[in-house]
Amino acid sequence: MLKIGIKDLAKYPFLTEAGEYLGNTGLNLEQLGHPDWKPIVEKAYGRIVVASSGQIYGSDLESLDNDSELLSFIVAIILLKSAGISTLIRRFSLAEARRAERYLQQDLWVSRDKKNLELPLKIIRDLFAVDVSIDNDEFVIKVPDYLQRAVHFHEKEWKLVNRRVTNGLVYLTAHETVRLIRAELGEYINGKIQSVNIESIPQGFKQRVDDLVLLAKKFSDTTYVSSEYPPCVKHGIEVLEKGENLPHSGRFLLATYLLSKGQTVDQVAPLFKNAPDYNERTTKYQLEHISGSSGSGTKYQCPSCEKLRSESLCFATPDCDGIINPIQFGKKRKNQ
């Protein structure tokens, strides 16, 4: 039997085993409300704040000789559930997924010699129903399993044709293997949090819950998403909302499209907040450049459908019939 220790749980606190571990310690919610546990509540709150800013909460695993990593994750969930704000939960899940992704990658990499591969491979298999095996220091997964995940990435190197493929298997590095399941990891953690039920919380948590509600206000300036957007634009927005990486050409499409529909730089900028490499200043700068309000003063035009098709960014539906630029979407109707 695979033995999962406290260190593993500190890395992967969303595993079912974490609950069992807690059960065994005999600790309950009421006790956690005691002032003695205040540092854990603070740590949990910090974890959420870091996550909501789009950063990854780093743990020093070497000093993980106590349960605080695991406990702060659990408390964070309680705080999030009590605040009940789904944007925060989503951001937290994403950030936690990225954090776990780092560990998974490390665990896969250092244990290629098979000794300790059991845990990371088990996580991948159990949580995401993907069978990963090892072939000479490399990780292999079945072509269909690969395709179902890789099609969400738009960089050319993820196209199957740019992969090594043999006998129905795709060869990947540890980094790529983990990258492939990132979105699912986020969804898994999100689902876990959603399924938690909390009846009442200890008094000692209340202040931080209120703080979270305040914090969430900062993110309420969400971009207006209209059903009138063309499929390529909707798709780009969805990719970003999932925290996936949208290639430059996709961001360019969103920016030019939304700006030409009369949105302002300040309205468009928050859209890119979830991007893995988000930086507020550069995003604003680039948007201003595209809008023509800085630099050369030239306003960039929305790329044509043909261009987008060649970049695999077109997701045409019958409503796209007869248009050559996304800007025209919805204006011309087929029957006209």
Next chain:
Amino acid sequence: MNEKNALLIEGAFKEYYFNRFDLIHVPQRATEREFGYQKFNSGMIRHLVIRNDKELHLLLMKEIPSDVYCSNAYYTFPNLPMSEKDWKGADLIFDIDAKDLALPCRKDHTIFKCSSCNNSITEFQPHCPKCNSTKFETISVSCKNCISESKKEVTKLVDMLTSDLGVKKEQIEIYFSGNEGFHMRVTNNDYEPLGSQERADLVDYIMFNGAIPESFGIRKQNNSKTSLPTLDEKGWRGRIAKGLFPSKSKTPKISKEIISNGYSAFQVQLEEIKKTMGVRVDPKVTMDIHRIFRLEGSINSKSGLSKIQCNDLDSFDPFLEACLLGDDEVKVMINSPLQIRLKNKKFGPYNDELVSLPKYAAVYMLCKGLGNAI
């Protein structure tokens, strides 16, 4: 199509559908599939459930369809409207058509028929020399070369499916399409759930679309020989190695050249290799997970030939083996600058002549728009 032609063709199809039950079967898991058919001069009827061979034979005899189709997809409720069918998965399908292969022989057996005066010309012109109309219908037949080139594509695809993609030989069925090419169906549980986007990427793999030099060892900067593909590699890297290096001994010299020629030159080389090694399938067919695809055993009304399975691809001759209509003589008016070959006999060219032809040949001419019933 004019009434008289439709009647003649329908009569020939009827004989076939009454007599060749041995060739016409529903595919496996028929109850989970959607069927559809078309009659001469009328629209498509879809969303049908046909449970077994008997129901299929009954429908064919009753309706004498011009074309019959069946989904590659599996549904919980195949007879409900598309949004309620509950898609469960689909076979992988491929369409290889001689028309899409850019073969030099095509111009020898493609003609353009003026839509207003029926005059046919063999070289394309923007205006009809007789009546000056600008509307033409393209009519083509296949030659031996078309068929053997299409077979090469089929063979390449089978190789890619089995050695790269993990599909077993027994999971691949190869059919003559009934007109100018081949259809393939792969039944493999792992691939069945794939959606349209995944299938699109799979098609790009097969066609070698979207490959970047980096994947084959050439970056914009800092190149070294070590990451170029080698002859013993599998998959596309192995194929590219075969395209680049004619032999092991020449490899070091050619590698050096490739590296010094740089990124864009290599990109051009990859494009060249794609032309010969990529499989030319119709991407739309493979990507479409709700398509109804021509049913094996049924007749293709574009030619009067049947869509039938090829058990031995190399020796398969569609003009013999898929030509299954009767051979009693019928009188027809034929205007065909093209000569055709069916059942090892040659027919034509005919210049608006009243001729007596075996029924299979008469139907072929009429289906192609090269003649009329009298």
